[in-house]
Amino acid sequence: MEQIKFINTLMNLFKNIFSNKSSNPIDLSVLGTDMHSHLIPGIDDGAQTIEESIELIRELNQLGYKKLIITPHVQGEFFISTPEIILIGLEEVRAALKNEEIQIKIDAAAEYLIDDKFEEKLKSGNLLTFNENYILIELSFFSPHPNLLSYIFDLQIAGYKVILAHPERYSYWFDNFKKFEDLKNRGVFFQINIISLGGYYPFPVKKIAEKLIDNNMIEFLGTDMHNQNYMQGLKQALNEKYLDKILSSGKLLNYQL
Numbered sequence: 656m657e658q659i660k661f662i663n664t665l666m667n668l669f670k671n672i673f674s675n676k677s678s679n680p681i682d683l684s685v686l687g688t689d690m691h692s693h694l695i696p697g698i699d700d701g702a703q704t705i706e707e708s709i710e711l712i713r714e715l716n717q718l719g720y721k722k723l724i725i726t727p728h729v730q731g732e733f734f735i736s737t738p739e740i741i742l743i744g745l746e747e748v749r750a751a752l753k754n755e756e757i758q759i760k761i762d763a764a765a766e767y768l769i770d771d772k773f774e775e776k777l778k779s780g781n782l783l784t785f786n787e788n789y790i791l792i793e794l795s796f797f798s799p800h801p802n803l804l805s806y807i808f809d810l811q812i813a814g815y816k817v818i819l820a821h822p823e824r825y826s827y828w829f830d831n832f833k834k835f836e837d838l839k840n841r842g843v844f845f846q847i848n849i850i851s852l853g854g855y856y857p858f859p860v861k862k863i864a865e866k867l868i869d870n871n872m873i874e875f876l877g878t879d880m881h882n883q884n885y886m887q888g889l890k891q892a893l894n895e896k897y898l899d900k901i902l903s904s905g906k907l908l909n910y911q912l
């Protein structure tokens with residue numbers, strides 16, 4: 656009997672050493688600020704009602720976040736929010752949070768898709784940014800825009816700091832890791848989605864996210880919060896050892912925002 660108990664203890668020990676899970680869920684207050692979410696109701700594919708927004712923000716607050724920078728999609732003809740539309744929505748969310756007495760700072764920017772319509776936005780100079788001129792961009796999931804590198808260059812020359820949203824999700828680069836290295840060499844900041852670490856997306860998104868962490872290529876973590884499915888995905892990721900690893904890397908800049 657004692658022998659069986661000993662073997663079980665030994666097996667559990669090995670399981671913990673070799674598993675990718677940590678025993679306690681990670682408290683996100685060490686991160687402080689989330690800089691990627693879709694929580695202004697009704698203007699993109701994120702929260703659709705103010706009630707839904709408030710519930711998701713309440714839960715993010717309970718997970719430890721002290722500040723959220725909400726980033727609605729701005730894409731071609733699908734999501735055409737102007738900075739004015741986004742900022743009006745932000746005020747609506749702020750008023751509802753005050754009403755509910757939820758203590759969290761919120762701000763807004765945008766998640767700009769690099770598409771054919773991006774050039775005119777860039778030329779207008781009417782782009783929403785956060786902190787010291789950070790701009791969050793995303794790429795098509797089918798293929799990168801042919802002018803991607805020149806847009807990045809133009810943004811940087813104009814004084815923007817470019818953050819690429821969820822690089823781990825662009826499958827056309829999965830077999831070409833050099834593409835990620837090239838963007839890093841061009842001074843692009845990378846933000847991975849926390850839910851990628853928990854296996855929310857199809858394989859091998861998690862593996863690519865882990866490889867980017869192993870190569871010290873990540874400066875920001877985001878929730879990319881859209882709805883309750885994402886919230887469940889986020890909670891599932893809180894036991895991942897790679898989340899622990901990136902949080903203790905000393906490289907993350909979320910807390911500065």
Ligand SMILES: [Fe+2]
Nearest residue numbers: 691766820879
């Ligand atoms: Fe997003």
